[in-house]
Amino acid sequence: MARPKKDDAPDLTARVDLTAGAIERLTCPAGKQQAFMRDTEAPALRVRVTAAGAKSFVFESKLNRETIRRTIGDVKTWSIEKARIEARRLAVVLDNKQDPREIERQEQAAKAAAKAAAAAHAVTVGEAWKVYVDERSPKWGTLHIKDHERLARAGGEAAKRGTRGRGVTIAGPLHPLLGLALRDLSAQVIDAWAAREAQTRPTAARLAWRLLKAFLGWCAEQPEYAPVLPSTNPAKTKKAREALGPAKAKNDSLLKTQLPVWFAAVRNIGNPTVAAYLQTLLLTGARPGEVLEMRWEDLNTQWKGLTIRDKVEGERVIPLTPYVSQLLAALPRRSEWVFASASTPPDKPHQPISKPHKPHETACKVAGIDGLTLHGLRRSFKSLSEWLEVPAGVVAQIQGHKPSATAEKHYTVRPLDLLAVHHERIEAWILEQAGVQFDAQAEPGKLRVVAGGAA
Template sequence: MARPRTDSAPDLTRPVDLTAGAITRLACPPDKDQAFLRDAKAPGLRVRVTAAGAKSFVFEAKLDRKTIRRTIGDVRAWSIDDARVEANRLRVTLDGGIDPRELEREQAAAKARREVERAAKALIVAEVWPLYLAEGKPKRRDAWKPGYLADLQLMASEGGKPKKRGEGFTRQGPLYPLLALPLGQVNEDVLKAWFDREAKAGRHQAARALMMFRGFLRWCSTRPEYRALADRDAGRASAILESLPTNTHRTDALEAAQVPGWWVGVEQLGNRTSSAYLRALLLTGARREELAALTWANVDFKWRKLTLADKIDATRTIPLTPYLSQMLAALPRTNSFVFASSSKSGRIADTRASHAKALKSAAISGLTIHGLRRSFSLLGERAGAPAGAIAQVMGHKPSATAEGYRPRTIDDLRPFLEQIEAYVLEQAGVKFDSAAPRKLRAVA
C-alpha cells in the first residue's frame, strides 16, 4: 500500500498521529460546513476545520448515548501536546460521570458569584447613601419631611464651602467620614471608633448623627441587594450605647403667669411672620414643621378649617379659631406658604433667634420652640378642654385616655379649641371681640 503524499490532505476517515503538517494540510470538504480530524494518541481529541478555514482543537465523546463536544482552543494558541493533555483531563472527568460542559458552567457561575461578591464588598456607603435619601422615606409617608431631609444632607456634607451667612467655610458633617467606608465593613467597632472621634466635637450632634445612620442601616437591611452587607445592629452595640449622652426628657412650658410677657415679647418682634408663627404654635399645639409647611391651599377661611401635615397620619384637620383666622388673613401672600420667607424653601425655617429675643424681653429662660406645644396642652387643660380633644388637635397617636379616646368631628372640636384660644388670650391680656375681628389689642 502506497504511503500518502506529504502534501496531500489527511484522511478524515481514520485517526492519525497529529502533526503540525497534518493540521496545516487539513481542509474542509466542499460539501460540508465543518470536518474533524481524529487524533490517534489521545482518544476524543479532534481538530475541527470549518468551511471558512478556521481550525481548533475539540474534545468529543459519548455521554448517555449522546455525543458531547467541547472546544479546547484555536490551533494557533494551543500546542498539540497541550491539547492532548486537556483532552485526557476531560476524558477522566467524563469517566467519573461528570459532564465537562456542566462542570464548566458551574465554574463560570461560581466565578461570576465571586465577582459579584468582590464588587459588593467594595461597595462604599457613598454609593448607597443617595439612594437612601431618594427612596428611604419613613413608613406611611410619601416622602421625607423637608427639614429632616435637609438635616440628613447636612450631616453627610463634605464641608469646606463658603458660608451663606457670615464669613468662613462650612464644617464637614459628622457622617461624612462614614461615606468612604465599604458598606460591608461598617460594624460596631468601626462605628464606636467613629462616634468617639465625633463626640469630641459635640456628643449630642454625634448621637443624632448615629441615630440617622442607624436608620440608614435598617433601610439597607430591608433591601435584598444590600442585606448581606449591612450590619443592622452595628449602631446598637452596648459599647456605643454606653457612650451616648443621657436622653433627658424636656418638660419646659409656659407658666400662666409668663404668658403675658411672652405674648408681648413675640408681638413686638420686627419680623411679623415669625411673630404670627410663634403665636400660632401656642394657639394650635402643632409641631413646628407641621405649621411651617402650611400652605394657603390648606387654610379654609370660609368653613374655618386648617389642614396640617401630620406625623402619625398623612394629614389632620383642625378648626380655624377666630383670632388665629384674623392673624393669618393679615399675613402677606408672597408665595404658596402661609409663613413665607425669602429662603430657598420659600417658607419659614428657623425662628429660634426671634424666639430668643422675645424670651429675653420677657425675662423667660429655657423655653424651647417645642415647649410651646407642651404649653398648649397644659393651658388647654386649665381651660377645661377634654384630654381627648386636646390630643386630637395636637395630632397625638390615638390611645385610651381617662375619658375614653374617640375621634371628634371638626364641629365637635371647634368649641373646645375656641375655649382654649379664649383662655390663652385672656392670660395674655388680649382684648378680642370675635364679632369684630379687626379690633384687637394687647393690654398691659
C-alpha cells in the same frame, strides 16, 4: 477499497487522524446545521463544522448516560495538539464523575464573587450612603429625608447665623464617617465617633447614630456590601449607646400664668412674620417644621380647614381657628409660603423663614420665661388643653400623634367640624387667659388685639 483523494471531504462516519488538511477539507453536509469529525488519538475530541462554515474543537463524552458536549475553541486559535491535551484533561474530569460544565460554572461564580468582594472592599461609606438614600427615599417622609441630608452634609457654606461664630455652616455629625472605606467602619471607629460627637451635640449625634444603625442594617442585606461588614451591626454597641446617653425628656412648657407676658413679648417682636409664626405654633400645637412648610394653598377659608404636612401620616387637616385665620390673613403674600422670608437674593425665590430660635429666646427673656423652646410651644398646647378636659384623642388628632388605643385607631372618626368645636374652645381659652381680645367678625387682615388690658 480505493484510497480517498487528498481533496476529498473527510468521511464523518469513521474516526480520522486530525490534520490541518483534514480540518481544511471538512464541510457540513447539505441539509444539516452542523456535523462532527472524530479524532483517532483523543477519542473525546471532535471538530465541529456549521452550515456557515465555522469550525471549532469540541469535547464530547457521556456522564450518567447523558451526552456532555463542551466547546474548546476555534480551530484558528487552538492547535490540534493543544486541543487533544484539553480533551484528555476533560476526560479525566469526567472519569471522576464530575461535570466539566458545572466546574466551569462554579469557577465563573467564584470569579464573579471575587470581583464583587474587591469592589465592596473599595467602596466608601459615602458611596454606599448615597445608594441607600436614593433607594429608601421613596418610602420616607419629607422630614426624614431632610434629616439624612442635614446630618451628612459637608458644611463650609457661607451662612449668617447658627454657625457658632465661624461664618460657615458646620458639617453634620455623619460627615466625618462618609470618607472612610465601608470595611473600616468597625465598632471601635463608631464608638470613638460617638464619644467625640457627644461632647458638642449629643441630641444631633443620637439621631445620627440611629440613622447609622439603620443604614448598616440595610448594607448587611445587600450582596455587594455584606462581605466587608462584620456579622453583627457595628453601630449596635454598649459603648456607643452609653457615650451618647439617653434622650432626656423635655418638660419646657408655658404655664397658664405665663400666657399674658408671653403673648405681650411675642407681639412686640419687630418682625410680624416671626410673631405670627410663634403664635400659630402655640395655637395649633403643630411641629415647628410643619408650620414653616405651610403654603397659602393649605388654607381653606371656606371650610375653615388648615392642611398640615405631617411627618407621620403625610398630611392632616385641622381646623383653621378664628384668631389664627385672621393672624395669617394679615401677613404679606410674598410667595407660596405663608411664613416667607422678607429678604432674599434677587435671583432666588422667597423661602420660608429659618426657625426663629433667637427672636423667641429674646422674647422669653423679656417675659421672664426660662428655657422655653419652639417645640415647647407644641408641648404647651397639649398641657394647656388639660385645663379644659378636652378628650385626649382630639388633641392627639390635632397635633398629629398616632392613636394610642384600639378605639381611637379603628372606631373613632372625627370630622373637621367636630374637631373645630374643641379646637376653637382651646384657642378661646388660651386667649382669654392671656388677656388677648379680638373681634372674630373683623375683616381678615385687620386683626385688632388687646393684650394685658391695653389696646
